[in-house]
Amino acid sequence: MAKKEMETPENNAQQHYGFQASIEGRLRFERLLSELSTAFIRLSGREVDNKIQYGLKKVVEFLDIDASSIAELTPDGQGYHITHYYRTPGYPTPPIRSSELVPWYTERLLKGKIFVLERLPDDLPDDVPSEHVHLMKYVKAHLAIPLKVGEYKLGMIGFSSFRKKYLWPNELIQRLRVIGEIFANALERKRAEETLKRSEEQLRLMANSLPALISYVDQNQCFQFTNNAYNIMYGLSPGEANGRSLKEVLGNRIYMPIKDYIEQALSGKEVSYETQIPCDDGSVRQIEVSYVPHIDATGKVIGIFALEHDVTDRKKAELDAQRHRDELAHVARVATLDEIAASLAHELNQPLAAIMSNAQAAQRFLNMNNPDIDEVREVLTDIINDDRRASEIIRRLRVMVKKGEHQESLFNINDIIQEIMKLIHSDANQRRISISQNLSSDLPNIFGDRIQVQQVVLNLILNGFTAMHQVEEGDKKLTISTSKSSPDMITVSVKDSGIGMDEKIMEKMFDAFFTTRPEGLGMGLSISRSILEAHAGKIWAEPNSDCGTTFHFSLPTQQENVK
Amino acid sequence: MSQAEPIVFVIDDDESVLRALERLVRSVGLSIETFLSADEFLNRELPDGPSCLVLDIRMPGLSGLELQDEFAKRGLEMPIIFITGHGTIPMSVRAMKAGAVDFIQKPFNDQELLDAVHKAIEQDRAESKTRAEILKIQKRVDSLTNREKEVFALVVTGLLNKQVAGELGTSEKTIKVHRARVMQKMKADSLADLVRMADRVGIGPQNS
Numbered sequence: 128m129a130k131k132e133m134e135t136p137e138n139n140a141q142q143h144y145g146f147q148a149s150i151e152g153r154l155r156f157e158r159l160l161s162e163l164s165t166a167f168i169r170l171s172g173r174e175v176d177n178k179i180q181y182g183l184k185k186v187v188e189f190l191d192i193d194a195s196s197i198a199e200l201t202p203d204g205q206g207y208h209i210t211h212y213y214r215t216p217g218y219p220t221p222p223i224r225s226s227e228l229v230p231w232y233t234e235r236l237l238k239g240k241i242f243v244l245e246r247l248p249d250d251l252p253d254d255v256p257s258e259h260v261h262l263m264k265y266v267k268a269h270l271a272i273p274l275k276v277g278e279y280k281l282g283m284i285g286f287s288s289f290r291k292k293y294l295w296p297n298e299l300i301q302r303l304r305v306i307g308e309i310f311a312n313a314l315e316r317k318r319a320e321e322t323l324k325r326s327e328e329q330l331r332l333m334a335n336s337l338p339a340l341i342s343y344v345d346q347n348q349c350f351q352f353t354n355n356a357y358n359i360m361y362g363l364s365p366g367e368a369n370g371r372s373l374k375e376v377l378g379n380r381i382y383m384p385i386k387d388y389i390e391q392a393l394s395g396k397e398v399s400y401e402t403q404i405p406c407d408d409g410s411v412r413q414i415e416v417s418y419v420p421h422i423d424a425t426g427k428v429i430g431i432f433a434l435e436h437d438v439t440d441r442k443k444a445e446l447d448a449q450r451h452r453d454e455l456a457h458v459a460r461v462a463t464l465d466e467i468a469a470s471l472a473h474e475l476n477q478p479l480a481a482i483m484s485n486a487q488a489a490q491r492f493l494n495m496n497n498p499d500i501d502e503v504r505e506v507l508t509d510i511i512n513d514d515r516r517a518s519e520i521i522r523r524l525r526v527m528v529k530k531g532e533h534q535e536s537l538f539n540i541n542d543i544i545q546e547i548m549k550l551i552h553s554d555a556n557q558r559r560i561s562i563s564q565n566l567s568s569d570l571p572n573i574f575g576d577r578i579q580v581q582q583v584v585l586n587l588i589l590n591g592f593t594a595m596h597q598v599e600e601g602d603k604k605l606t607i608s609t610s611k612s613s614p615d616m617i618t619v620s621v622k623d624s625g626i627g628m629d630e631k632i633m634e635k636m637f638d639a640f641f642t643t644r645p646e647g648l649g650m651g652l653s654i655s656r657s658i659l660e661a662h663a664g665k666i667w668a669e670p671n672s673d674c675g676t677t678f679h680f681s682l683p684t685q686q687e688n689v690k
Numbered sequence: 691m692s693q694a695e696p697i698v699f700v701i702d703d704d705e706s707v708l709r710a711l712e713r714l715v716r717s718v719g720l721s722i723e724t725f726l727s728a729d730e731f732l733n734r735e736l737p738d739g740p741s742c743l744v745l746d747i748r749m750p751g752l753s754g755l756e757l758q759d760e761f762a763k764r765g766l767e768m769p770i771i772f773i774t775g776h777g778t779i780p781m782s783v784r785a786m787k788a789g790a791v792d793f794i795q796k797p798f799n800d801q802e803l804l805d806a807v808h809k810a811i812e813q814d815r816a817e818s819k820t821r822a823e824i825l826k827i828q829k830r831v832d833s834l835t836n837r838e839k840e841v842f843a844l845v846v847t848g849l850l851n852k853q854v855a856g857e858l859g860t861s862e863k864t865i866k867v868h869r870a871r872v873m874q875k876m877k878a879d880s881l882a883d884l885v886r887m888a889d890r891v892g893i894g895p896q897n898s
Contacts, residue, residue: 472775473748473774473775474775475775476775476795476796476797477704477706477707477775477796478706479796479797480707480710480773480775480796480797480798481704481706481707481709481710482710482797483710483797483798483799483800484707484710484711484713484714484797484798484800484803485709485710485713485714487714487799487800488710488713488714488716488717488800489713491714491717491718491800492713492717495717502713506713509706509709509710512706513706516706553748553775556703556748557748
């Protein structure tokens with residue numbers, strides 16, 4: 128400005144200190160402000176730092192000062208850490224970096240006060256220790272403004288003049304505060320972006336480390352995300368599927384069977400199902416799939432989260448366990464039948480003896496002078512019936528002993544019990560055990576493996592027999608009852624009048640290989656329990672109030688109209 | 691009495707077997723009665739004529755072996771033939787030791803059973819005869835007085851009258867009188883006869 132201007136003390140000061148309060152000056156400052164404020168629009172996080180650097184330079188040059196810096200609040204909120212600075216070339220970098228050295232400085236800022244130093248070192252506050260005065264010797268003037276974004280304290284912005292003292296009028300301070308806020312907002316946005324990116328990155332890392340197959344498709348059935356496991360299963364390179372449709376990526380063979388499920392999920396329903404995926408090596412993997420619709424705030428479905436598990440191995444393990452159980456059950460059945468082999472032989476011998484005697488009697492009749500043909504006919508009828516009887520026993524034996532796979536069918540529990548009765552009634556006779564049956568009529572059917580359930584009944588009955596071994600004859604009673612214990616459950620009870628069991632035995636009796644008999648295998652009850660569990664049933668025992676024990680087991684019934 | 695019709699009794703808890711056995715036995719002209727359990731049979735009166743019992747060891751209620759014991763208890767003497775669908779050696783040994791005629795496994799050959807039945811019937815016939823005889827002798831013995839019984843017992847040991855008198859502390863003459871009465875009541879023709887009869891009813895040296 129020309130020296131012609133009136134030399135007011137203010138003017139003098141301004142001239143002396145470098146800031147022009149003239150209209151032109153103001154206009155120029157407004158332009159700087161608007162330039163800076165638009166500079167940060169649409170910038171990515173990385174670019175923000177550069178721009179701030181540029182902005183600080185512009186301000187320093189505009190004000191004709193020598194340095195400006197931005198410091199952010201440390202995580203503990205007790206000090207500042209310089210993150211951006213500009214100084215005119217030729218001046219050393221700030222000697223003061225750490226805020227710990229100048230507590231009197233940071234204290235004021237932390238309280239939200241603006242630090243104004245126009246004539247250093249004269250206007251240094253009294254509480255500044257003398258050694259710090261030395262640190263400030265390069266600085267002739269300084270302004271420090273705390274930066275906030277809303278209520279959130281971000282840090283501070285500082286301006287320094289090394290060459291000369293400087294005045295900081297209030298108007299200037301307010302404008303510099305606005306510039307500070309522009310920088311602060313830009314920094315805050317950058318931080319938010321970084322945080323978001325970090326959490327996206329974390330999610331991605333997590334998704335990729337899970338063995339489950341995770342994918343996300345939008346409402347147009349286009350992939351937006353697939354994790355590593357998914358890529359591997361479907362032979363995709365990372366990101367290859369993004370933007371492409373399910374149908375295109377998976378191919379018709381895989382897509383067509385699941386099309387309906389996708390559509391259901393897109394209509395807002397959670398869907399679960401199992402499917403098979405053919406693999407490159409020719410094998411087929413069994414996959415369990417769950418779709419969770421992604422619903423936005425308005426209630427509209429905008430995509431589907433898909434979670435898939437390769438259960439091929441689990442299924443195989445289940446099958447193996449089933450097979451193992453069946454084998455064990457078979458072994459136990461054979462062992463059980465061994466116990467009643469003698470009785471079975473007797474059962475067979477009856478019809479055989481009758482057949483033999485009948486046939487021989489018939490021969491003798493025919494040798495008589497006037498053979499009674501009608502009588503011979505009767506004999507033949509009896510022979511046929513007895514033969515059927517013997518065949519029935521053999522057939523039942525065969526069925527029990529057969530290895531065979533788990534076979535499921537609908538059957539009535541009372542029928543099973545009657546069949547068992549035929550097998551063991553002679554054994555019961557020999558042991559002098561009286562058996563009474565209390566079978567409820569109209570029981571609904573059970574769906575399951577008939578042979579195995581029969582095995583359970585046989586096992587419980589034979590256990591009951593053993594329990595009554597030492598009991599007085601005449602007191603040996605076994606009662607079998609069936610009843611509908613609830614709308615969808617049937618309970619079978621086998622009650623003996625034996626010696627009963629003490630608590631210790633009752634705790635362990637369902638364990639494998641636990642037996643109280645010297646010749647026992649100890650498999651019966653544990654296999655029985657395993658069979659019942661496979662049928663979603665239960666087995667338990669109670670001591671009777673008088674003597675002996677009652678074993679109960681329950682089985683779910685099959686509703687007629689369920690497939 | 692022993693000319694009455696022989697009867698075969700059969701006990702088995704299996705109806706088919708009973709029916710078949712009935713036919714078999716009838717086919718050789720014998721009478722037969724069948725029972726489903728030992729209890730049923732025990733309710734029937736004993737027959738007059740010779741008879742035998744065919745029964746299964748394994749039955750509900752009273753078992754074959756127990757029936758055999760029951761017979762012994764009641765002093766019944768009917769020959770028993772055991773038939774069984776399942777016999778163990780100890781079982782068969784016990785049965786035979788207790789006096790069974792035979793122990794046959796099912797299914798059996800018809801001749802095997804019929805032979806056993808015939809044998810049993812004959813055995814019963816013979817035993818009845820013996821039983822009848824013994825009964826007769828026993829009746830005679832019961833008609834003796836106490837003194838006569840004593841004399842009888844000593845005479846059949848081969849003692850002379852004089853020795854018997856010495857044993858009992860009476861005179862020889864008294865003994866002679868007693869002896870004559872014994873011979874008369876016992877209807878013995880000779881001393882040998884008397885001794886035989888004594889044997890039959892268990893009176894003898896080992897019993898004095």
